[in-house]
Amino acid sequence: MAFQSILFKRGFELIVVLFIAVPLSAHDIIVNKQYQPESLKGTLPPVSPAVVVNCTGLLSCTHKCLPGSVADVGDPSCECCSEPGFCETKTDCKACGKGTYQPDGGATHCVACPAGTEGKEEGSTSCKGCSIGHYNNRTGSTECKECLAGTFSNSTNSTYCHQCPLGFNQSEPGQDKCLPCQPGYHANVTGTTNCKICEPGSFSSQDGTVNCTLCQKGWYQPKKGQGNCLECLEGNFSSQKGSTQCEQCQPGYYSNTNGSSSCTPxxxxxxxxxxxxxxxxxxxxxxxxxxxxxxxxxxxxxxxxxxxxxxxxxxxxxxxxxxxxxxxxCTLCSPGWVKDGDTDDLCKPCGLGWYQLKSGQSHCIECSEGYYCPCTVCGPRPCPADASCPKGSVQPIYATCPKLFIKQENGSCIPTVWFYVAVTGVVVMLSALAAAFIFRRKQRTNVYSADLTPLRREGQPVYQGL
Incomplete structure (x- = not known):
């Protein structure tokens, strides 16, 4: 409720001011105070303060304001009309400004264009919905905005734009859809303006990929932006996911199939x-x-x-x-040599007093008692009658030694010094005899040569033949 002042002028400039408590309506005028009901805030043009409308009487106006225009508040040609929304002339009606509209005739105020619409023209009877690829999130706007790159709007009257979903992108503003990432590319965040390229060692084989896939073991990819991985060829392998190249099997290992993740020893x-x-x-x-x-x-x-x-x-x-x-x-051990397979690697000679007459034997035979064995490949020999031959004898053991020999503790005989003196004397005697023989033979040769020399007189020529 508020007090509305209605001014009347009757007769002799008599001014009667009557204050009546009435409810305000959309076409009421507030004098000396700017006021708008809460329900109409943002829809009415502001009222200039200290507006005083002097009407000499209520006018019977016939020009109802058309849709897209309203009766001008504060203009006596409209306010003094007996019916709201009318003016004395058509031109007195005020066109709705940009960003507002009025669909009905006889209105006293314009309505702000709602969110999702725009009002580009004055005097509009309606607001135009935002076209596809555009949006408006405010009321009273004169123009819709383009959806930014990375977003889209696929319907009219949009109050906001949608972000491109995962796996999609949009590099241009004002678009009605996002485009899927091509094979070899991906988008793992919403609102992407450009898809990211798959790095070496990874791939994407389908449209709209969110994340690139690492190459499996046994596969590789050396390039960016690929739609598949390559198999490692025979003789090569890759043991890690995401390999950019294959490794060669090292000597001592091999791979006989494509796509190997390891080499076989x-x-x-x-x-x-x-x-x-x-x-x-x-x-x-x-x-x-x-x-x-x-x-x-x-x-x-x-x-x-x-x-x-x-x-x-x-x-x-x-x-x-x-x-x-x-x-x-393998070759057989020679006679006199043996090898025990459990203990030896090579054939070994038989020891003194032992022998082996056959090839390929594992043990030597010890010389029996009453015999002696002078070598490892000699068979046992009977012991002389005047000697003794215990088991394993190499030579007989005599009870008394021959002249010029002396007996040892083990019973064997060895030469004495006189034996060597006698041997030396014999050698000297034989040498002297040999020298005398050679000298005498030389003398006989000289005598024979003198007997064969021809006789000739001194001074006679020597016949030399034809």
């Missing part, structure tokens, strides 16, 4: 000597290898391998040996 008895191998080669005879080797090893002395792909070399059996590296077969 060569089996025992095989080898691969080069990188990037697709298979392993068997070891030759006389060699062996453990698992994962790049070379085969020659069999040690006393061992052999008589077939290909040996995982290890076999020791020679008893009575046999090998005396070269990389032997294929």
């Amino acid at each position: 060569c089996e025992a008895g095989t080898k691969s000597i080069t990188s990037e191998s697709t298979s392993c080669d068997p070891c030759h005879q006389g060699t062996f290898s453990d698992q994962g080797q790049s070379y085969c090893t020659l069999c040690d002395l006393g061992t052999h391998c008589d077939h290909e792909q040996c995982e290890s070399c076999s020791p020679c059996p008893s009575g046999q040996e090998t005396r070269i590296l990389g032997a294929v077969n």
Whole structure:
């Protein structure tokens, strides 16, 4: 409620002012005070303060303001009309400003364009909805705004724009949709203006990818922005996800399939000597290898391998040996030599007083009592009657030694000093006899030569033949 002042002028300039308490309506005039009901705030043009309208009487106006215009508040040509929304002339009606509209005739105020619309023209009877790709989030706006890059609006009368969802992007403003990221690209945040390229070691194979996928083990991708990964070829591998290149199998390992995540070690008895191998080669005879080797090893002395792909070399059996590296077969121990397969690698000679007459034997035979064995390949010999031969004898043991010999504690005889003197005398005597023989033979040769010389007289010529 408020007091409304209505001014009347009757007769002789008599002014009667009547104050009546009436409810305000949309076409009421507030004098000396700016006032708008709460329900109409933002829809009515502001009233200038201290507006005083002097009406000489209520006018019977016939021009009802058309839609898009309103009766001008404060203009006596409209306010003094007996009916609100009328003016004395058509031109007295005021067109609604930009950003407002009035769909009805006979109105006293314009309405602000709602959010999602725009009012570009004056005197509008309606507001135009924002077109696709545009929005307006305020009332009373004269123009809708373009959706920013990374957003879109796919309907009219939009009050806001939607952000591009994951996997989509929009680089241009004012668009009605977002575009899916192409293969090799991705968008993992909303409102993306440009999709990000997949880095090396990753890929995206479909439109609208949110995140790029890392290449699986056994695959790789060296380039950016790719729609797939590449398989590692035979002889290569990749053991990590997201690999940008494959690694070569090292010597001793191989890979015989594409897309390998690891290389396989060569089996025992095989080898691969080069990188990037697709298979392993068997070891030759006389060699062996453990698992994962790049070379085969020659069999040690006393061992052999008589077939290909040996995982290890076999020791020679008893009575046999090998005396070269990389032997294929074992050879028999020679007579006088033996080898015990449990303890020895090579054949060993029999000791003194022992013998072995056969090849390929594991044990020597001790010389029996009553016999002596002067060598390891000699058979037992009977002991002389005047000597003794205990077990394992190399030579007989005499009770008394011959002249010029002396007996030792073990019963054997050794030469004395006089033995060596006698031997020396014999050698000297033989040498003297040999010298005399040579001298006498030389003298006889000279006498024979003198007898054969021809006789001739002194001064006679020597006949020299034809």
